[in-house]
Amino acid sequence: MDWKQVWEIISAPDNVPIVAMIPLLAFYIYLAWRQAKANDSLIEQLEADPALAKTHHRKAWPFKPGWQKEVHVWPFLLRVEFLAAIIVTIILMIWSITLNAPLEEPANPNLTMNPAKAPWYFLGLQEMLVYFDPWIAGVVMPTLIIFGLMVIPYIDTNPLGAGYYTWKQRKFAIGTFLFGFIVLWVSMITIGTFIRGPGWQWFWPGQTWDHNRLIYEVNIDLPDFVNRYLPSSLNITSNLAKSIFGAVVVGSFFIVGGLVVHALFRRYNPKNYKRMSLLQYSILMVFFITMIGLPIKMLLRLAFHIKYVWITPWFNV
Amino acid sequence: MPEEKNSNGKNGKSTGLVDTIKTGVKEDFESLKTDLPAKAKESLETLKSPTKTQVYTSIFRHKHDDTPRNRALGVLSNVFLHLHPAKINRDSVRYSYTWGMGGITFYLFLVLTFTGTLLMFYYHPSKVQAFRDVLYLEHDVPFGRLLRNMHRWAAHLMVIAVELHMFRVFLTGSYKKPREFNWNVGVILLVLTLLLSFTGYLLPDDQLGFWAVTVGTNMARATPLLGHEGPFSNYLNMTPYNDVRFGLLGGSIVDANALLRSYIWHCIGIPIIASIFMVLHFWRVRKDGGISGPAQVILDSEVKEARK
Numbered sequence: 001m002d003w004k005q006v007w008e009i010i011s012a013p014d015n016v017p018i019v020a021m022i023p024l025l026a027f028y029i030y031l032a033w034r035q036a037k038a039n040d041s042l043i044e045q046l047e048a049d050p051a052l053a054k055t056h057h058r059k060a061w062p063f064k065p066g067w068q069k070e071v072h073v074w075p076f077l078l079r080v081e082f083l084a085a086i087i088v089t090i091i092l093m094i095w096s097i098t099l100n101a102p103l104e105e106p107a108n109p110n111l112t113m114n115p116a117k118a119p120w121y122f123l124g125l126q127e128m129l130v131y132f133d134p135w136i137a138g139v140v141m142p143t144l145i146i147f148g149l150m151v152i153p154y155i156d157t158n159p160l161g162a163g164y165y166t167w168k169q170r171k172f173a174i175g176t177f178l179f180g181f182i183v184l185w186v187s188m189i190t191i192g193t194f195i196r197g198p199g200w201q202w203f204w205p206g207q208t209w210d211h212n213r214l215i216y217e218v219n220i221d222l223p224d225f226v227n228r229y230l231p232s233s234l235n236i237t238s239n240l241a242k243s244i245f246g247a248v249v250v251g252s253f254f255i256v257g258g259l260v261v262h263a264l265f266r267r268y269n270p271k272n273y274k275r276m277s278l279l280q281y282s283i284l285m286v287f288f289i290t291m292i293g294l295p296i297k298m299l300l301r302l303a304f305h306i307k308y309v310w311i312t313p314w315f316n317v
Numbered sequence: 318m319p320e321e322k323n324s325n326g327k328n329g330k331s332t333g334l335v336d337t338i339k340t341g342v343k344e345d346f347e348s349l350k351t352d353l354p355a356k357a358k359e360s361l362e363t364l365k366s367p368t369k370t371q372v373y374t375s376i377f378r379h380k381h382d383d384t385p386r387n388r389a390l391g392v393l394s395n396v397f398l399h400l401h402p403a404k405i406n407r408d409s410v411r412y413s414y415t416w417g418m419g420g421i422t423f424y425l426f427l428v429l430t431f432t433g434t435l436l437m438f439y440y441h442p443s444k445v446q447a448f449r450d451v452l453y454l455e456h457d458v459p460f461g462r463l464l465r466n467m468h469r470w471a472a473h474l475m476v477i478a479v480e481l482h483m484f485r486v487f488l489t490g491s492y493k494k495p496r497e498f499n500w501n502v503g504v505i506l507l508v509l510t511l512l513l514s515f516t517g518y519l520l521p522d523d524q525l526g527f528w529a530v531t532v533g534t535n536m537a538r539a540t541p542l543l544g545h546e547g548p549f550s551n552y553l554n555m556t557p558y559n560d561v562r563f564g565l566l567g568g569s570i571v572d573a574n575a576l577l578r579s580y581i582w583h584c585i586g587i588p589i590i591a592s593i594f595m596v597l598h599f600w601r602v603r604k605d606g607g608i609s610g611p612a613q614v615i616l617d618s619e620v621k622e623a624r625k
Binding site: 014016017020021024025028031032035036039042043046047053058059060061067068069070071072073074075076077078080081084085088089091092093095096097099100101102103104105106107108109111112113116117118119120121122125126129133134135137138139140146149150152153154156158159160161162163164165166169170173174177181271275314315 | 385403404408417421463465468471473476485487511522526527529549615616617622
C-alpha cells in the first residue's frame, strides 16, 4: 500500500472537488431517500384507507392547526437565501485560503504531461475513450447525453411523483437516472480521477504510479475472438464478412435488448406503457438500450479484451 | 429722462439709493434672524423621521412598517427581488426539499463574475503575458492569490451545484408538466456551465490547462463529417486546416489564437449566452407556477387517464 501515492492523488488540488462531491452526493441521496420513504409510507397508508385519503392529510409533514399555509417571502425565504449566500461565501473563503489553485509549468507542447487529464467533470468522457473511438466517446456520447436529458420530460408519461420525493411511484425513472448519473457518470469520473495513472493505465488505489510500466494487453476484435471457438472452416476472415458480422451483432443487441426491455417494461410498468405513444416508446428504447450498451462494451473490453465489435471501412464500434 | 419709479409705495416720498439699500439689508438680516432658526428646527424635525424625506421616498416606493402589505411590497417593488412571489407555500422554504442548489448556483455565478472581472484587470490573453500575469497575480497583486483561488474553487463548486440541482429536480419529478421546457433550458445551462469552466481551464497557459484542452479538443478531430479524423469526413474534404477543431482553436494546434478564443468565449461569449438563458430559466420558474413542491402526494387510483 503506497499511502503517499494515495495522498498525492486525493490532495491534488483539482481532484478536491470530486473528493468533496462524493460525500456530498451520499448525503443528498440519504436526504432524498429519507423523504421518499416518508412519502411512500404515507401513500401506502392513504391507499389502504380511502376515508383518510379524502382528508387534507396529503403531505409527509402534516399541516398543524394554527399554521399559516403561506408565508411571506420577506423575510422567511429571503433570510434562508441570505444565510445560504453567507455560508457558501465562508466555505469558499476557507477553501481559497487553505488550498491554492494549481499552477504547473508554462505550457510546453514538446513536453507531454503523463497522464494528461481533462478537468474532472470530463474525465468520464475521457475514460470512455478506452472503450470507444474518439468520435463516439467525444462527440456522439456527449450529444446523446444532452439529447437524452432533454427528452426526459417528454417521454416520462408518469403523472405521479411530481413535486415530492418518492421511490415506489417512479421506480423505473429514478432507477434509470441513478444508473446514468451515479453508476455511469460519477463512477466513470471517479475511475478517471483515482484509478487511471500514467499511460491511462489501471492502477488500483495504493498502487504506485509506475511511469515505466508496460502492460502486454492484446486486444482483439470480436470476430477474431469468436473465431477462436469456431471450426476453422467457419472462420470470419474477410473484411466484408467482419463488417456484416458486426452489424448483425450490434443490430441483434438492439433488437434482443429491445424485446427484453419491452417484455419487462410492459409487465412491470403497464400504465406508463399504455400512456406512451409509439414515438415516445421508441425514443425511450433507443436511449435506454444505448445506455445499457455502455457497461456491456466496458465489460467486453475489461474482461475479454475485445476492442471492436463492428468493423467497417468508415468507422469502428 | 423718465421719472424714476418709487420703490417705497404710493406716498410719493422718494428715498435715496443708500436708504433703499440700508432698509433692504436690514430686512434681510431680520429675516435671517427669524427664518433660520425656524428652518433649522424644521430640518431637525425631518432628520428624526428620515423615511419621510423626498430623497427617501423617491428611492423606496413604500413604507417600511411591519405590515403584511409592506412585506409583500418589499419583494414586489424591488427589481432584484421581484422574481420572487410575495408569498410562498410554507413547506417550500424547507431546505430538505430544494437543497437550495439552484440559488447557490446563481450566487456562485455572481461570485465568479465579480472575481473574474477583477482578474481581467491583471490578465492579458497573449502567449507572452498570460502565464507571467498569473505568476504576478499570485505573488505581487494584493490578495491576488486569494482572488485566483476563489475564482477557481467557485467554478468547481458551481459545476457540483449544477449537477446536484439537476439531481434534485429529477428526484422530485419537477420536470413534469408544465415544466418540461424549463428542464430543457436547465440542460442547456448545465452544458454552458461546463463550457465556461472548460474555456477557463486554458487561460493560465500552464501545462495543466494546455494538455487538458489538447485532450479535450482532440476529440473534435473525430467529429463525424466535420472533423478530419472522423468517419465520413473525407466526403467533405476535411483536413486539419479546415475542420471543426480548427474553428474552435483558430489553428491546428493549441496556441496563441486558441488562448485568445477561449478568453473571449470565457469572458464575453458564454457569460452573455448563459445570462440570457438564466433570465429565461428564472422567468419560467415563476410562470410555470413557482417551485414544484413539496406538493401533496397523488395516488395511483386518482390519476385520470386521458381519453384516446
